[in-house]
Amino acid sequence: xxxxxxxxxxxxxxxxxxxxxxxxxxxxxxxxxxxxxxxxxxxxxxxxxxxxxxxxxxxxxxxxxxxxxxxxxxxxxxxxxxxxxxxxxxxxxxxxxxxxxxxxxxxxxxxxxxxxxxxxxxxxxxxxxxxxxxxxxxxxxxxxxxxxxxxxxxxxxxxxxxxxxxxxxxxxxxxxxxxxxxxxxxxxxxxxxxxxxxxxxxxxxxxxxxxxxxxxxxxxxxxxxxxxxxxxxxxxxxxxxxxxxxxxxxxxxxxxxxxxxxxxxxxxxxxxxxxxxxxxxxxxxxxxx
Amino acid sequence: xxxxxxxxxxxxxxxxxxxxxxxxxxxxxxxxxxxxxxxxxxxxxxxxxxxxxxxxxxxxxxxxxxxxxxxxxxxxxxxxxxxxxxxxxxxxxxxxxxxxxxxxxxxxxxxxxxxxxxxxxxxxxxxxxxxxxxxxxxxxxxxxxxxxxxxxxxxxxxxxxxxxxxxxxxxxxxxxxxxxxxxxxxxxxxxxxxxxxxxxxxxxxxxxxxxxxxxxxxxxxxxxxxxxxxxxxxxxxxxxxxxxxxxxxxxxxxxxxxxxxxxxxxxxxxxxxxxxxxxx
Numbered sequence: 001x002x003x004x005x006x007x008x009x010x011x012x013x014x015x016x017x018x019x020x021x022x023x024x025x026x027x028x029x030x031x032x033x034x035x036x037x038x039x040x041x042x043x044x045x046x047x048x049x050x051x052x053x054x055x056x057x058x059x060x061x062x063x064x065x066x067x068x069x070x071x072x073x074x075x076x077x078x079x080x081x082x083x084x085x086x087x088x089x090x091x092x093x094x095x096x097x098x099x100x101x102x103x104x105x106x107x108x109x110x111x112x113x114x115x116x117x118x119x120x121x122x123x124x125x126x127x128x129x130x131x132x133x134x135x136x137x138x139x140x141x142x143x144x145x146x147x148x149x150x151x152x153x154x155x156x157x158x159x160x161x162x163x164x165x166x167x168x169x170x171x172x173x174x175x176x177x178x179x180x181x182x183x184x185x186x187x188x189x190x191x192x193x194x195x196x197x198x199x200x201x202x203x204x205x206x207x208x209x210x211x212x213x214x215x216x217x218x219x220x221x222x223x224x225x226x227x228x229x230x231x232x233x234x235x236x237x238x239x240x241x242x243x244x245x246x247x248x249x250x251x252x253x254x255x256x257x258x259x260x261x262x263x264x265x266x267x268x269x270x271x272x273x274x275x276x277x278x279x280x281x282x283x284x285x286x287x288x289x
Numbered sequence: 290x291x292x293x294x295x296x297x298x299x300x301x302x303x304x305x306x307x308x309x310x311x312x313x314x315x316x317x318x319x320x321x322x323x324x325x326x327x328x329x330x331x332x333x334x335x336x337x338x339x340x341x342x343x344x345x346x347x348x349x350x351x352x353x354x355x356x357x358x359x360x361x362x363x364x365x366x367x368x369x370x371x372x373x374x375x376x377x378x379x380x381x382x383x384x385x386x387x388x389x390x391x392x393x394x395x396x397x398x399x400x401x402x403x404x405x406x407x408x409x410x411x412x413x414x415x416x417x418x419x420x421x422x423x424x425x426x427x428x429x430x431x432x433x434x435x436x437x438x439x440x441x442x443x444x445x446x447x448x449x450x451x452x453x454x455x456x457x458x459x460x461x462x463x464x465x466x467x468x469x470x471x472x473x474x475x476x477x478x479x480x481x482x483x484x485x486x487x488x489x490x491x492x493x494x495x496x497x498x499x500x501x502x503x504x505x506x507x508x509x510x511x512x513x514x515x516x517x518x519x520x521x522x523x524x525x526x527x528x529x530x531x532x533x534x535x536x537x538x539x540x541x542x543x544x545x546x547x548x549x550x551x552x553x554x555x556x557x558x559x560x561x562x563x564x565x566x567x568x569x
Contacts, residue, residue, distance in 0.1 A: 163379075170401055217434045
């Protein structure tokens with residue numbers, strides 16, 4: 001039995017892949033709490049596609065791909081903030097426009113690269129087995145920056161997310177804090193590119209956090225549970241990927257989705273079964289006429 | 290710290306606010322001044338600009354023309370250190386009540402402005418929160434998720450949060466709409482206490498009787514100021530017709546104001562047309 005668990009870890013690439021997946025799983029799950037609570041799932045999806053042109057440009061210029069992706073993501077994050085600030089364009093419209101534009105630009109740029117050595121499927125669905133030591137260090141550093149920011153700005157980000165009106169009357173810099181949140185999402189998306197790929201990052205942002213939302217009552221608890229679920233889904237997903245020979249990003253996301261369905265059905269108070277039983281009990285205990 | 294520890298008076302001069310880059314004028318040339326510790330009811334038909342006025346007062350909507358003076362200094366001209374103690378109690382529908390925070394968390398948010406960056410709440414903050422919870426009679430709900438509260442309890446949480454801010458000026462948007470009689474009475478009682486402490490109170494309401502009976506002054510608003518002063522001076526037949534138009538009518542010597550929906554604005558779901566009776 002233990003061999004099933006230890007055997008994949010005999011390989012160096014599996015060790016690095018596992019470590020990267022767990023870090024990314026935790027990072028996305030924590031940032032994802034804000035994505036879920038502020039209804040920004042669509043934005044997370046858009047941002048993940050927006051990094052494509054950055055990747056292409058970095059490749060063409062022979063620079064670090066992660067840095068290119070990072071710059072592209074931050075430009076798009078701030079671009080969405082810029083277009084919606086004056087209220088002339090609705091946020092989902094601004095996202096839709098930038099989403100499609102950046103994706104097209106990315107595909108256009110990649111198609112000019114004659115050799116196609118830059119594998120589009122690796123960008124779209126991740127290449128967890130190709131994680132290098134440099135990647136690991138970058139993921140760890142960026143992840144630490146994001147988590148530290150979330151801890152240090154906990155109360156400010158909480159007020160801005162729950163009640164921006166109060167935040168403004170408390171004289172907090174609301175727009176700047178919203179931009180900080182966008183940049184945190186951008187960083188999480190970029191870091192995830194290597195493991196789950198841009199096509200599936202949105203799921204890592206949303207699914208563990210949504211599951212944790214069903215199971216907890218306060219934001220700190222939601223973040224901890226979400227992080228645990230994100231890590232667990234990454235570990236289980238990677239083993240499934242190893243033994244069933246399926247794409248690792250898809251295996252991780254499907255595992256996280258199964259967690260979500262279990263919570264959706266069985267969560268105390270908020271779950272479907274709890275509600276159905278509760279209603280039946282209420283009917284049963286109602287006095288007969 | 291020139292004035293921030295003394296209660297504030299408020300003066301508004303020629304204030305105009307528009308939406309959509311001037312396409313729709315919400316407030317037109319508003320001027321009035323509120324002495325310290327006064328209770329002012331803001332009354333007018335739906336869409337008259339009551340919420341806009343409040344948002345302009347806390348700097349949430351850009352001012353097109355005019356000035357707002359708090360403590361004799363123009364809004365925006367106050368230094369960061371002279372923290373303006375203006376608390377705003379929004380309408381309950383303005384926040385997501387499914388957010389995973391407890392009653393205690395929400396009330397503590399009122400302290401965040403004074404806390405400063407990276408600082409965690411101190412014993413003093415926790416005590417202020419506790420006092421506010423006791424004051425609003427919800428200390429037994431401190432650890433409840435806000436999603437499990439009734440409408441009246443939600444209102445009390447907002448009021449407790451405003452108390453925790455220790456405001457000099459308190460703005461309340463429709464605190465009497467959709468709450469039970471006990472919460473309404475608790476809110477009015479709180480207004481009396483705050484007045485005694487010298488807090489300046491500005492409250493919007495649909496309830497004209499309440500405005501007449503429980504407030505020092507009434508601001509009758511319909512995009513511009515129709516009348517401002519003591520309730521008896523403001524609530525004249527002529528003024529009410531000017532504010533409410535065809536929604537004011539007379540039945541056997543009693544004036545009835547249907548204050549839902551000014552002009553041809555559609556009736557909003559969940560807001561029953563409030564009928565107000567004013568003795569002539």
